[in-house]
Amino acid sequence: MAFAVLSLLITRDSRKNTEDFARKTFFRKYESVENEFKNIEDYQYLLRALIQKDGLKNYKDYSAVLNDLNKKRNLLAYSWYYSYDEASGKSESNSSLSDIFKKNGNIEQSVPLKNNGSGHFKDLLITRKDSIYWMSYDSLVLPGKNRLYYGSTVNLDDLHQYFINVDKNSNTYAYVFTKEGICITHPEKKYLGKSIFDFTDIKAKDTVCSTTRSGYTQSTAVSEYLGVEVTRFIKPLTTDNFDGYTVVNHVNFIIDENIYKVKTYTVYIFLAALFLIVTVFILFQRAANIAYKEKEKIQSEKNLLLIENEKMHKAEVINQLQQLKNNINPHFLFNSLNSLYMLIGINKENAQKFTMNLSRIYRYLIVPPKENIVPVSQEINFIRQYMDLLKSRFDEELSFELVINDQKSLEKRIPYLSLQIVTENAIKHNIATIDQPLQIIISVEKNGIIVKNTWQPKTETVQGEKFGIDYLTQIYEYFRINSLNISVDGEYFICFLPLME
CATH class of the missing domain: 3.30.565.10 (Histidine kinase-like ATPase, C-terminal domain)
Incomplete structure (x- = not known):
């Protein structure tokens, strides 16, 4: 019973420690996602400042320098621009993705993302050549009624790969979806741009985190990606230009494997202790048998004496009873005959x-x-x-x-x-x-x-x-x-x- 209770307590503490580790991993993963989104947002603000300062005058040079800098510091966003001159009908751009702003462009290949933030950038998901891009853009009216579109674009495959490389040792994977449920990062490429309510068992109530003290929800679910049980954390991800949620899944078989090891070690200790107890018991039993046989021999002799004593005691009691009867009978008979003599006459x-x-x-x-x-x-x-x-x-x-x-x-x-x-x-x-x-x-x-x-x-x-x-x-x-x-x-x-x- 002691080993069973000990195993239960160790298992409980081990599970608690593993869950604490999973929770810390979740926060670390969430912070890396949040920091990258804020970096992308800061990059957009920098582009806006450059455009509002010089227009297109020095923007081409600035954009090239910023993109080279981004490659060195692993910032995934890169800038682009598209200008259109209504008088001449000419346009100019530095990215093929900006074709979406041309008249009769491939607008059907884009999915708008709703955004109520204070950053005033608009967001689109664009599919090109089996890749999906997250485009954030803003526009500016130049002199001569020319319109300038500018912004940044992130390849969602690269974005997810970046999140994997941030924390390679943790047994987790993360993805981000918008407030409407559109998935914008995921290790499975086919889920990008899809609604998470279609390919996961996440419900709208699972995203209600404001009522919890810690600001996130925690539950157990089956991974749509790995097909195993995971501990799922969901926490809001909100910046000036994005409103959505981050999901971090921690694989549970790692937890169960650690607990299984604890149980195995406890069983080994139990078997060793049981073997020791049985060995001691056998030795004690042998010694006890020898002592018992000696005691039994003494008790047998004692019982014979007790039986003889009881026989003598019983004989004494019977003799006393006979003596009592001998004393009672004559006296009682004499009194009874006197009473009978008087009754005969009456x-x-x-x-x-x-x-x-x-x-x-x-x-x-x-x-x-x-x-x-x-x-x-x-x-x-x-x-x-x-x-x-x-x-x-x-x-x-x-x-x-x-x-x-x-x-x-x-x-x-x-x-x-x-x-x-x-x-x-x-x-x-x-x-x-x-x-x-x-x-x-x-x-x-x-x-x-x-x-x-x-x-x-x-x-x-x-x-x-x-x-x-x-x-x-x-x-x-x-x-x-x-x-x-x-x-x-x-x-x-x-x-x-x-x-x-």
């Missing part, structure tokens, strides 16, 4: 019922269950019969109430004779008279049975005190249940007997 029907309950109770006492645990329902039935016998002995001196708050608890289990022990303990250690009747309440809850009786202890010491409670404590410990709880709360002595599944 109410023969109750005496018969008493004898039947007594027989059922002794059947329950004589045949103990396996492991000394019984269903709660069985113990509840027994305690009802047992309390009926006690009621026959104590009458109004004893009050008994059974409340079942959770029926599902009747399906759980409880130690054998636990209710009888707690009930007998209450009768044995508390005063029970008509004036102070002993109240016993048994409540079956979700997790246990609550047995509480009124707290009115006898003053004299009772023989065999805590024998029954000690038995319950031991049998719960035998089953590893430590939630047996005995307490005195106000007027009541409370014993909580936890249930077992």
Whole structure:
């Protein structure tokens, strides 16, 4: 997981760095395009200044010098002029491209470019001999109503080649289109003069850059030139004499290639670390197996001792239960026979019922269950019969109430004779008279049975005190249940007997 997160973070940072590089390349490319357009514009302003100063007097010489200078400083524009004398019908020019201004010239071969700038030069795209030229021109009326056309012309193929040579190392290419969408530079010659909305997926909304803080839009597209995915930047290109947009496309497979390398290195590191971890794990596992076998041998011997100890503990608990039964049975039988003797003389029907309950109770006492645990329902039935016998002995001196708050608890289990022990303990250690009747309440809850009786202890010491409670404590410990709880709360002595599944 750590290597996966690390790979994700490195990939994200690598992509971000590459995108930052692409953005810087875009700005560098854009600046080179913008500077060249401004150079062309400055050249046009220089031509205008020369024409307005001397007309055609020295313009031919100036133009030749400027064109030679342009070749040396890699400025692509070169100047031309065309003059027409209406009186004589003669014309003069220094470029065949200026034929467009002759009457009946090849005007159909030119495409005007709209221009709302302050430079007042007009722009045309002219096609001649499989080449496209960008012509900017202005006119001047000379004395004698002669008209002079002058300006500069740029071969669009040369212009694009110039932009390529400016930044050869970047993985980008740029092109420029006018505000109406006419492409004036592009590495694919066939797209020159065409509408970029026809051969690219650029939409008009992609040119809305004024609302963005950075002044440009950035998106991912498929290159119409290379046929691969590119990051496309579009930014307005506005000068005094041009209003359009520059598009710079940065090839994305360079970005993806760098990210792929990062992922590959991360995978190598992951595999090496995984191999190291597995090797350490195998060595550790071998050492652990040896230690485990030794520990298992010791644990096996310890378990044998624990089993023997549990057998002895169980035998002790069973012996205590037998001792309890031996103590309960004679005492309980003696009291029950006295009560039966009195009932025979008073109410023969109750005496018969008493004898039947007594027989059922002794059947329950004589045949103990396996492991000394019984269903709660069985113990509840027994305690009802047992309390009926006690009621026959104590009458109004004893009050008994059974409340079942959770029926599902009747399906759980409880130690054998636990209710009888707690009930007998209450009768044995508390005063029970008509004036102070002993109240016993048994409540079956979700997790246990609550047995509480009124707290009115006898003053004299009772023989065999805590024998029954000690038995319950031991049998719960035998089953590893430590939630047996005995307490005195106000007027009541409370014993909580936890249930077992």
